[in-house]
Amino acid sequence: MTATNYEFGLDTFGDLAFHDDGTALDGGETLRQVIKEAKLADDLGIYRIALGEHHRPEFAISSPEVVLGAMATVTNQIKLGTAVTVLSSDDPVRVFERFSTLHGLSHGREEIMLGRGSFTESFPLFGFNLEDYNSLFEEKIAMWQKLLEGKPMNWTGKYTQKLTDTTVYPRLPQGETIATSLAVGGSPESIIRAVAYDIPVVIAIIGGEPIRFRPYVDLYKKAAAQFKKPERPLGMHAHGIILDDEAEAVEVGFKYIKAEMDRIGIDRGWAPMTRDRFEFEIDKGSYYVGTPEQVAQKIARNMKALDMKRFDLVYGTGGQLLSQREATIRNFGERVIPRVKELLGGE
């Protein structure tokens, strides 16, 4: 990625969607819809689509690589990623096998974003202790990096299997790798850790004024200098709805984004989102809700302020009607991305 080479992508967790008459899609229908949307994004020339791994009733995607495999066969150029793969509660060897399989199916368009996950359902589900949250992540990310070397592997770990001169298949072609990034939230430690691993960082900036994350961007840069590691391009991820009519976008957002935040809030003991806070998030905060021009201006402004090279928009938050989802994707590809590039003065 050169200095002027920006990346714009779409993210989804597979939120159960709604037909325009208001009837709900079931999990399978939602999955097939997401494949159609990936095809649309590919046709529009959007750089990537990335899927989140969740194990919750409101999301259809628990096995993102299976969905990405299906996308690989109907798309041509779009990068197929995760956002995120919860490595801590997975087996790095199996994760490698799934992604190297996807590498073959997609002609190397796969990408993985590793994260500790802000949800914790996967830990008991797969037999891991939440108490080991940090140490699991540390050990497995080290194993992941070793796996990426693609050589017969020797490995001894506390939480992972012992490997002796073991090759993991399918092997990646000589000189090729699985593009890996690391998702971080507001923890200084996780930013520093990403630098130490030398893995590019994507920051989830999903609430509040994005400029508040500038200290973390500075910390990333300082840590790179401190550890004599290269500064990798930074990315951000945020929720958005892009419709031709501003008022409609706001109402769709208030209905669906708020509903999703409130649902998560119940699990975490948060109070429901107020209208005042929701509007603040649109005006000054982290929701990219409005017309294509409004959203483009906001993305460009925040990418510039935070020195971001990558912006991933979460679409379809809380489900939304199929026509609303499609409008957001089309507007993002046709109008927002070209406009942001123009505003940033890049290519």
Add this chain to the structure above:
Amino acid sequence: MSEPVIGIIGAGKLGSTLARIGTSRGLPVMISSTHPVQDLKWVIDTLAPGAVSATDQDVIAKADVIILAIPLSRYQDLDPAAFAGKVVLDATNYWKEVDGTHNTISSFTHSSAEVIQDWLPAAKVAKAFNHMGYHDLEIEVDRHPDVPRAMAFATDHDDIRPLVAQVLTAFGFDPFDLGPLRFGLLLEPGSPLFGEAIPRTEFAAKLAAIYASPFGQQIIAARGGEIK
């Protein structure tokens, strides 16, 4: 009154955010973490310019008010003797992602801040800064300069109430005195007050209705009545 020296133990999300709010409002701030000072210093110089990176011992010795911004489950790492006579603001919450699923600290019978006070018997503990998310602390201070958000506190030590109120005001909040430390339970995760960044009048209304909520009902069930 001159500005009290704010000491923060813990330099994670909450600790570094509080340090940044404090220094940005002109307060003298010291902060420590589990990392050696030289490893902490460049991080804090970036995240909260002006805050002094220090050891736990230094923070405890020199600060007028010590904010606990560590995972709650690590409270036994604190040396009770070192805290004798100190004013402590407990900003911790039980958080299973950090503290684990075997929660033996917090329950519907008592506030986790009472556990901290029991562990530090010679300190004067107040519960404060816990009912707003670390990200909201900064956002809400700046968003509402004219109508500061209520920040509740609870303590058994009447002599520190003015100091606690002064610190909360200095950080940009409207101090809301809940009374004795046991009332701190009303601020913990799951409570209708948890996560709230609202003005005093709205906060008072929510507080008044708390025993009608499922959380309040669980307190009544566990304690055999409302907190008195």
